[in-house]
Amino acid sequence: MTTLRAQSRHGPTVSVLPKRRSTICNGSHHVDSRRAVLASVKATGTRTLNQAIRRRTQEEVFAIARKALGDLSSATLEERMAEVFIRKVQDMDDATKATLADASKKSADPVVVRSAFELPPKERAGINDALNRAFSADVRVRFETAPELVSGIECATNGHKVGWSIADYLGSLENGVAELLKERETTEAKVEPKPKLGETASTPQAKEAPKPEADPAPKPEATAEAKPEEQAETKPDADSAPKAEAAAETKPQTKAEPKPANEPVAKSP
Amino acid sequence: MNGPPESLQNVFDEAFTSVSQARERFEPKLIVREIGTVTTVSTGVAYVAGLPGVGFEELVRFPGGEFGIAFNVDEDELVLA
Numbered sequence: 001m002t003t004l005r006a007q008s009r010h011g012p013t014v015s016v017l018p019k020r021r022s023t024i025c026n027g028s029h030h031v032d033s034r035r036a037v038l039a040s041v042k043a044t045g046t047r048t049l050n051q052a053i054r055r056r057t058q059e060e061v062f063a064i065a066r067k068a069l070g071d072l073s074s075a076t077l078e079e080r081m082a083e084v085f086i087r088k089v090q091d092m093d094d095a096t097k098a099t100l101a102d103a104s105k106k107s108a109d110p111v112v113v114r115s116a117f118e119l120p121p122k123e124r125a126g127i128n129d130a131l132n133r134a135f136s137a138d139v140r141v142r143f144e145t146a147p148e149l150v151s152g153i154e155c156a157t158n159g160h161k162v163g164w165s166i167a168d169y170l171g172s173l174e175n176g177v178a179e180l181l182k183e184r185e186t187t188e189a190k191v192e193p194k195p196k197l198g199e200t201a202s203t204p205q206a207k208e209a210p211k212p213e214a215d216p217a218p219k220p221e222a223t224a225e226a227k228p229e230e231q232a233e234t235k236p237d238a239d240s241a242p243k244a245e246a247a248a249e250t251k252p253q254t255k256a257e258p259k260p261a262n263e264p265v266a267k268s269p
Numbered sequence: 270m271n272g273p274p275e276s277l278q279n280v281f282d283e284a285f286t287s288v289s290q291a292r293e294r295f296e297p298k299l300i301v302r303e304i305g306t307v308t309t310v311s312t313g314v315a316y317v318a319g320l321p322g323v324g325f326e327e328l329v330r331f332p333g334g335e336f337g338i339a340f341n342v343d344e345d346e347l348v349l350a
Contacts, residue, residue: 050280057284088299099301148332159319160300169297176291184283 047188054181062174066150069166073151075117082115082123085153085164089130092162100160101135109160114156116149116165131155155240305347307331317347 104111113119113127124143133140146154152165305319315337323329329337329349337349 009326052288053277054284057281058288063290092299096299096301119336156304159303159305159321160301161304162301164297164299172297172300173295176295177288180287180291181284184287 019093047185051181054185058174058177058181059086062170063178065115065231066167066170069170070150073116076152078115078117078153079120079123080153081164082119082127085155086123086130088164089127089134089155089162097134098164100157100162100238103139103158103160103234104135104139109158110142111155111157112142112144114144114146114154116145116147116150116151118145119143119153127155146176296314305329308346313350315349317349318345323347 113124113129113131118128124141128139128141131141148167149163150170151165152163152168154161154163154165154168291292292333303319303320303322305323306316307315307318315331317329320329320339323339323342325342327339329347331337339349341348343345
């Protein structure tokens with residue numbers, strides 16, 4: 001108390017003033033760096049939540065579409081889709097025709113044509129005829145029903161398939177949306193502003209502030225549009241199979257937090 | 270917090286904008302895809318016949334949306350975990 005009174009009466013001494021300034025400056029740097037870390041963590045959390053919302057929204061939109069179309073589809077719709085499929089097979093480009101024809105020739109098994117509902121003889125004959133013309137050969141065809149197509153036709157031969165079904169349509173559309181969202185998220189991560197640090201921005205401590213995931217490492221992509229059929233009686237164990245999230249584990253973690261300045265940077269006047 | 274915070278409304282707007290854009294761009298056509306057949310499944314490992322174009326550590330989608338990573342690629346068989 002005595003000291004304080006003495007200071008208030010006579011003002012701070014020359015030796016006390018630089019020390020006080022140094023302490024205040026230190027505290028300011030520390031607060032700024034903590035604030036930057038907090039902003040970074042908050043931004044990362046917000047981005048993760050936003051990505052989750054977008055992904056779930058996309059999944060739900062397509063799940064609703066699948067359910068609605070599955071509930072409303074009928075054999076009549078299937079016949080109509082078979083007609084369109086025949087037309088599409090006839091209009092296939094040469095490369096696609098050649099790929100399928102080669103695959104078909106190399107296999108002893110017949111070409112499998114699946115549909116959600118059983119096709120009437122007229123549509124079966126039409127599809128068989130279209131495949132004969134497309135492959136320029138007398139193609140043996142086996143017809144099967146596959147309710148998971150929702151509605152439509154799928155033609156598979158020796159590890160290759162073409163599909164004209166609602167499931168295929170929605171799957172392709174969903175991939176398109178996923179790619180768009182991924183593009184946006186990548187752009188968003190790149191352009192996200194760095195946390196400002198006020199007046200101390202030019203100090204070395206400020207430069208060490210973390211950049212929130214500015215350069216995400218590439219994730220393994222489903223580059224091969226491979227999709228195993230569910231022909232085998234033993235289905236893949238859904239619980240034991242790795243989930244899509246497992247691939248996301250390879251994402252880079254947020255950068256290390258900057259350490260607060262331990263030594264005062266302010267100089268005494 | 271620096272910069273304008275992204276509101277929930279913005280997030281939903283962006284999500285549905287992406288869906289709309291993809292719908293507008295999308296043109297359905299017959300595309301050849303590679304497929305395989307699951308021959309055996311044991312302890313979380315699936316043996317798949319076919320899929321000649323799949324490479325090591327590529328992701329393969331199973332029916333139902335589950336993914337597997339190819340860790341053994343043979344000429345006639347693929348092992349996915």
